[in-house]
Amino acid sequence: MVSLRGAWSAFVLAIVWLALIACSASAFSGSNHDRATGAALKGLVSPDALEAIKKANKAVDDPKRPYSGADHCDRNPGVDDATAFKNAARRVRDLKKQAIDAMLGCGTEDALKAIGEALHTIQDFYSHSNFVFLTDGEQSAARAAFDDPDKPNKPVPKSLKLTGYDGDPSKPLYDRFNPKDKDGKRDPYPHGLEWGRHLDKGPLHRPLRRLTPGDGAKPVTRNGVTRPAFEWAMEAAQKQCRDFTNDIASAVGKDLWDRKLANYHFLPPSPKSPSVGDRPTGYNREERVSEPKTRREREAPAEP
Numbered sequence: 001m002v003s004l005r006g007a008w009s010a011f012v013l014a015i016v017w018l019a020l021i022a023c024s025a026s027a028f029s030g031s032n033h034d035r036a037t038g039a040a041l042k043g044l045v046s047p048d049a050l051e052a053i054k055k056a057n058k059a060v061d062d063p064k065r066p067y068s069g070a071d072h073c074d075r076n077p078g079v080d081d082a083t084a085f086k087n088a089a090r091r092v093r094d095l096k097k098q099a100i101d102a103m104l105g106c107g108t109e110d111a112l113k114a115i116g117e118a119l120h121t122i123q124d125f126y127s128h129s130n131f132v133f134l135t136d137g138e139q140s141a142a143r144a145a146f147d148d149p150d151k152p153n154k155p156v157p158k159s160l161k162l163t164g165y166d167g168d169p170s171k172p173l174y175d176r177f178n179p180k181d182k183d184g185k186r187d188p189y190p191h192g193l194e195w196g197r198h199l200d201k202g203p204l205h206r207p208l209r210r211l212t213p214g215d216g217a218k219p220v221t222r223n224g225v226t227r228p229a230f231e232w233a234m235e236a237a238q239k240q241c242r243d244f245t246n247d248i249a250s251a252v253g254k255d256l257w258d259r260k261l262a263n264y265h266f267l268p269p270s271p272k273s274p275s276v277g278d279r280p281t282g283y284n285r286e287e288r289v290s291e292p293k294t295r296r297e298r299e300a301p302a303e304p
């Protein structure tokens, strides 16, 4: 009887412990894409425009969307770092042009969609690369190359690495996040976590999941300030997202930009026909844990 009670107490304690773990882990849930976008565009776009941009951003991680490594700044098997980086940077450049053209025409909705998609790729860059660990000079060079991917005088720094990800949906999830080369050797710098390389701020409580630990908790010191890699990645992503959107506003003309956004009204999707942006997105750790198939089945994100 005593031993039964003891077993019961141990069971109750285990449940409480698991609940505590769930609570602490839930501090990481929520969309880091939303967090980065909201902070980056503060005061720059109307609340309705922000909603449309966030929706388009998260839709990039929708599992129904055809996978492209450039959308997520992934380095796919057989592609080198510089090529993968340039593919993503070109995509962002093209989306910027699309957004400007749409804004100057009658396509505010299309412009906001293009901005949201571009911000996704920018945010994934900081989450799917070793940018935060580069020197100041290397970071400046990487940023210049991102803004102007086809200028030979703005080469991609050789030290820049993107995380490896295999977009083949027929492969097991683990092999997609930790790809193998044609000789069966594991990628030396894999995407690793389902949630992105720098998102893992603390220890993982996932004993049953074979996830590569992320390096988001790793302290990085810049100009005498030490913060976790995750926070540096988030801050750098926000800066580029703001610069990107400011460039579009300047090209369109601030008056026209403000006027068009003031006249734009975001229509929330009807609950009967959920749109892609309503689905769980890659950065939401808790949603992904309980529902791993909804992660980009192709990509499986990281924000940072």
Ligand SMILES: [Zn+2]
Pocket (backbone or CB within 6 Å): 060, 061, 071, 072, 120, 124, 282, 299, 301, 302
């Ligand atoms: Zn992504």
